[in-house]
Amino acid sequence: MKEEIVKEEFHISSEAVNTDEVNMVLNYSNTFAVFDRSGNIRPYGKMVQGIYHNGTRFINKLVLHIDGEKPLLLSGSIKEGNSIYWVDLTNPNVKKCTIPENSLHIERHQFVRESAFYEEIKILQYEPENCAFDLTLDFAGDFRDIFEIRGIERKVKTNNAYPIYHDEYFETTYLGLDGVERSFEVHFQSDVEYTLAKNRAIFSVNLTPKKVATIHYCIHFLTGKEKKEAISYFEAKALNQLELKQSKTLFSDIKTSNAQFNHWLYRSEKDFISLLSHTDYGKYPYAGVPWYNTAFGRDGIIAAMEILWINPEITKGVLLFLAANQAIDLVPEKDAEPGKILHEARNGEMANTGEIPFKQYYGTIDATPLFIMLAGMYYNRTADLELIKHIWPNIIAAINWIDEYGDIDGDGFVEYIHKSENGLTNQGWKDSFDSIMHESNQLADPPIALCEVQSYVYGAKVQAAKLALKLGHQELSLKLFNEAAVLKVNFNENFWDEELSCFVLALDGHKKPCRVKSSNAGHCLFTEIADPDKAIILAETLLDLDMFSGWGVRTLSSQSGRYNPMSYHNGSIWPHDNALIAYGLSKYGLQKHVLKIMESIFDASLFIELQRVPELYCGFERRKGIGPTAYPVACSPQAWSVGAVFMLLQSCLRIDINSINKTITFDRIILPDYLNEIRLIDLKLGNEKCSLIINRSKYDNVAFNILQKPDNWEIVIN
Structure with missing residues (x-):
């Protein structure tokens, strides 16, 4: 990570x-x-x-x-x-x-x-x-x-x-x-x-x-x-x-008919709460113990996305904290550029002396578009227009960073090349030095345009366009919608590889595609940048034997020359990665694929102490009666790993809570075999709450029992 x-x-x-x-x-x-x-x-x-x-x-x-x-x-x-x-x-x-x-x-x-x-x-x-x-x-x-x-x-x-x-x-x-x-x-x-x-x-x-x-x-x-x-x-x-008692109100209460799944939910919720730090701007989820017990931009954003549907308060704290720490000046030794969102902040001795560059470091290519996406998702979930108005200058600065600094060569794609002498060479979520490569195993030359980053940029411009329209900036909104539409066309043309049945990992500095099958491609689903026909093909690719181990989707295909199931990013399995992929699959209604990923991570949790799903585990093929192989220095607990269960469940339910329209929509949900009942209690809807029970009925249909809801809200069941 x-x-x-x-x-x-x-x-x-x-x-x-x-x-x-x-x-x-x-x-x-x-x-x-x-x-x-x-x-x-x-x-x-x-x-x-x-x-x-x-x-x-x-x-x-x-x-x-x-x-x-x-x-x-x-x-x-x-x-x-x-x-x-x-x-x-x-x-x-x-x-x-x-x-x-x-x-x-x-x-x-x-x-x-x-x-x-x-x-x-x-x-x-x-x-x-x-x-x-x-x-x-x-x-x-x-x-x-x-x-x-x-x-x-x-x-x-x-x-x-x-x-x-x-x-x-x-x-x-x-x-x-x-x-x-x-x-x-x-x-x-x-x-x-x-x-x-x-x-x-x-x-x-x-x-x-x-x-x-x-x-x-x-x-x-x-x-x-x-x-x-x-x-x-x-x-x-x-x-x-007392704090433990008070923290119970942070999360909506979720109970199921499966005791082991309930324990996974319980452990994940308590671990997530334990990682929350109280900042001047609200609660912020620290990345993980022991190595990353501090604020990370990308990690905080994705962790907030995972629990947004049941806990929007955390997202508010994340947005305010990152807005307050947004880069203002061009500082190459920090990889900082105006409008860029923080990668990480450290306050230990080595950070203070400059022995490491991470005191306040901005070497991430994806936190900035993800920040904009999170703001749009938060508004959709809460209708909190006051917060959006407060951070609107930060959203505009982030959009300007994408256009002025993110797109280094002006080709419409966002790339990275590190400026800090001792900073990170790779600046996507897979930031190991050897994680971006060609099919020949040669490492890619910068500036590098990652496939998932283009997806995030697309999502950021769509969300920013919607917010701009709400705030009365019609001209800006139209401009952003148009830019997103152009990006979607260009992305599907330049990143899709028919032979791989997959989006390529990246384009290198020479615009040569990195023809490698990786889990990064799955991140091109949850913003819906992928054309529907390509999404269906990609779903099969991600769950084929070389990508899917039985414990989840691997970070890299086992057919790749750099595949190593014991590596950090080149063949291991990351629960948050799988949750984002499942969430993307659900956007296209590919629920059987969602269930397969959900089942694999749940099964893995049953072999892991406390059911505390770690940062990652090894990508070895699933063996009967034996659990997943541990990665020796994985963080545990880690925020976006313990948050994965909530996004996986959201993907199964295909639940969308829209506070703007005051609707809760369930769109053609499918429950896994091991969940006959799900109780969602005290879903927060502004100052009000909703509670309901979902039951499996005959012929794999589902039945709903609404216990309470505000009079001005509607529950839509497709």
Whole structure:
């Protein structure tokens, strides 16, 4: 998905994770934690485990021992809507006691919240005699930038972190090369006596049978000279539970007759909420944990598109945030041009010093037209004309960028070539250095016109034309409609390949087509730039054996010379990619193809821990009784992956919520075999709501039961 350039400078090294371990993830806005299943963080060099804040790993060691021994893991799971990691442990033989192993029950309850980490440890003894032992917690911090963890070797010497010793708490401080001081403080609240020795807390535990001993502590992560008021574990937990309760109103409630599908919906909703960051402009979905826990333009837009029909509030926050961060000036080292939409923003040490170019970086070719598309889709869903008026100057600036900067050679197609010396070479959603190639396997020369980008530009001009007409700009509206019509004709003539039965991946800088079958072509469906006859042929191509593995549509045909099912973009399977393809297929009424994609991703989710569909998985052919093969450094959770289920369901239902006309339309829906009933409760229609039940009836027809709807709204069933 993200920062890879020629020589793979920004590639995420497979050494960044220990693939033999299962890591557990907690996240809250700018802070996230990666543990082993016991709730520990062990300093395995550059391994991903740790607690991170604002792009920096503050904590790289957090280890619990009983008299120097590692407790035995019973179970570990994420509970309460993704907010708490709950671990059950027991004891090995304890040297200071005569009690046998498996006599102690040790519970660890961990969560992150607003620049802090909290843990509760509860110890209960089941043997009849008393027991005394030392429980120790070891802490350490390395303050490494996340790009170091990803595998980038720094060419500068960094400062050392240094501890500051206090009687009641730990403190460790690091002065970055960017001049920013970062520190963490560990504060304890315990009914067990303890002493502090350097970065070790030693708790003298004296247990009587069936009486619980409890330890609480919190770690505050501080940047600059900020100081945070410490709140207790119970206060922080109560605030988390309150937010969790409030977050239930963000999404319309969807329940089905299939318990496993319901769990997928539940997990996806909670993961999506956990990735939301509170900005000055509203909520914004961060891209994913661990590598992309920050704002990305393309990711935020597509994630918002996926959930727009059930959660329009997020889209409003995305539009306002991206409008506020739209490029104003021409800054080649940032790949910034007036009107261009942000690619990503970072605030870690390496971004601040310029060692990486991503502090505020605009090297994306597609976020700008997607921004315009999202604005049009949002207005159709909400009729919120005030927001459209507010960001209309940003929409005009984005349209001007398409015409003045996007179309580099004036041929009517939008191309990219990076200007930043150390920026991204490829600037579509497949931005690996080797992701755009010819059938000969030769990499394409820039400037490169991707097929899906032309689709987005077409969609952007259609949506902008509709908005312009609504705002009274008839001349501009007509101009945009005409430009979109011309683009559609030229695109179908220049990008369609009869022999491939597919749109070519791209045109290179010499206007030579990259005659490769890829999933990019599927993105030419949901804007309806593809001629209907070509869409039908393309649907068959995308679901043929070389493109469809059984777990979804591959990013690249297995017949391609650069196909590798274990690659990032050249043969892997991305759930968001499949959701967009399914959404496009539904636009042409190709519902059997939609169902096949839906079923493949759902089936894959059943083999994945927590049903948390990751950023991507490998593109190996489906094997009976074996789940999809994991990609070792995939983000999980990731916003546009956990959002995929909602767009897939929307594609099956062919539901269109039009607040302008006040209609909810279901157009020839087909339910998959495993969903006999779908309950859509509290669909937001402005300040009102709609609820209904959809049932499969005889002969694969569907029946509707409308529970509530506003009097001035109409439900249309075709």
